[in-house]
Amino acid sequence: MSGGAKLIDGKAIAAEIRTEIKHDVESMKRIVPGLATVLVGERTDSSTYVRMKIKACKECSMNSIHRSLPDTASEEEVLQAVEELNRDESVHGILVQLPLPSHINEERILSSVSIEKDVDGFHVVNIGKLAMKGRTPLFVPCTPRGCVELLKRSGVQIAGKEVVVIGRSNIVGLPVSMLLIHENATVTIAHSRTADLPGVVRRADIVIAAVGRSEMVKGDWVKPGCIIIDVGINSKPDSSKKSGYRLVGDVDFEECRKIASMITPVPGGVGPMTIAMLLRNCVDAAMRKEREVNE
């Protein structure tokens, strides 16, 4: 498409990363990296995500361990499952699939995951180290790490660029902002209380949209030639689909691709990267363990 933005192909880049991971896994001598997934209840979307993670483990020659609990499980039962995985030496990363049923305290469950196995990177000590200059977190949260990898592997220079992050959540907006500051970008963090969001977004050389609102970022919100990473995953009614809906991002893709120089599609952009980074974090943990054993 002449004049249109180059697509940042998250699917291809994630596949490249999985190949690297598989290579690392196969070069390990004593340990097979193992990822544990914990699923409470039977939400269709959560079950799908967990299945995708297990499948990706297999592709990368990793072990996967799965614990399924009924949605009537008590907080204590979920805690106990996590504790067992904390003790299990064949497990190097533990992923508790969110959201948990409402009778369970998410913060309590998440903070029960051993920090050495917190491959999601949401432990408060990990976030503290991520925020501070000169400290290295054990794990960088997967989706934020995926956004930065997409930029780097697409040859985008981040240092000195104006980045606008829309969203300030603990799992995407905030940690991706921290990462980009460390990459020497000038970062603006916008959110629902931002006064003139289109005006703010228009300043950006790089836009990271992590809002959760279908196609909110319009073509006339973005600067010609900018680079757009669309984190959003929203379902939009679409009668032409058998399911009755299709997935769209937080960015109006058709409008923005005409203005931007690079853009991620949804699906096929950030989504596959999140899983790849989860495996990367898990293998990094296993490699650390192997080095410790060798010492």
Add this chain to the structure above:
Amino acid sequence: MSGGAKLIDGKAIAAEIRTEIKHDVESMKRIVPGLATVLVGERTDSSTYVRMKIKACKECSMNSIHRSLPDTASEEEVLQAVEELNRDESVHGILVQLPLPSHINEERILSSVSIEKDVDGFHVVNIGKLAMKGRTPLFVPCTPRGCVELLKRSGVQIAGKEVVVIGRSNIVGLPVSMLLIHENATVTIAHSRTADLPGVVRRADIVIAAVGRSEMVKGDWVKPGCIIIDVGINSKPDSSKKSGYRLVGDVDFEECRKIASMITPVPGGVGPMTIAMLLRNCVDAAMRKEREVNE
């Protein structure tokens, strides 16, 4: 001065806060809040800062405990001094005056301070909680907290405003950015790698300068009517002074006061607030202890 900015009088606001602190201290029944200061070596500036902190404790009816070590002290000796203060029940806050002599690992010393007594708020768990939405740190770092208090007590509405923070250090720029995001400002974090700093600063309704460069922010960098918090403390040669120098901020005060609507002077702006917030943090810790004792 007609058309000039209103001065934000940090000295007066800090005095007001010390009065509140003294009131809180005198209303406590079982505990007298105690601040411990640790000074290694004899740097004149550090000695002055410590003396000011001890004096402020006295003014607020608080106890102060001081440990002085020679600059030949070993890391183990400093650690031991901190450990003793960690155990000392009359001590509710521990302040290790920085910088430490170069043969001592600052990170190791700072992280040896018990998190319940980390009134500086630099512990990684405190920073992690400060960064995350929905978590409450035990202590908010003093200078950042002082900046926000100055704005609030001057009647500035922060929510929805464009804030530019110049500087991303662990002790000022980064934590003040976090606080202002939680206050619902749209925050841009600028630093030495920012491409067009004057252009970025010119967007701000509120400028926080924490750079460490004398009078760097010029009058034509700032938007008419903006509000300026100048964190910088720099000494500038001045032959008219007996000492041969005077203190200036990171902002060109004479130029910027003509353009801004409110501005902090240096000295007498953020400086006095830092000490007031240190005492506030220490008394908060003592009050938490008293509540625990009562429970």
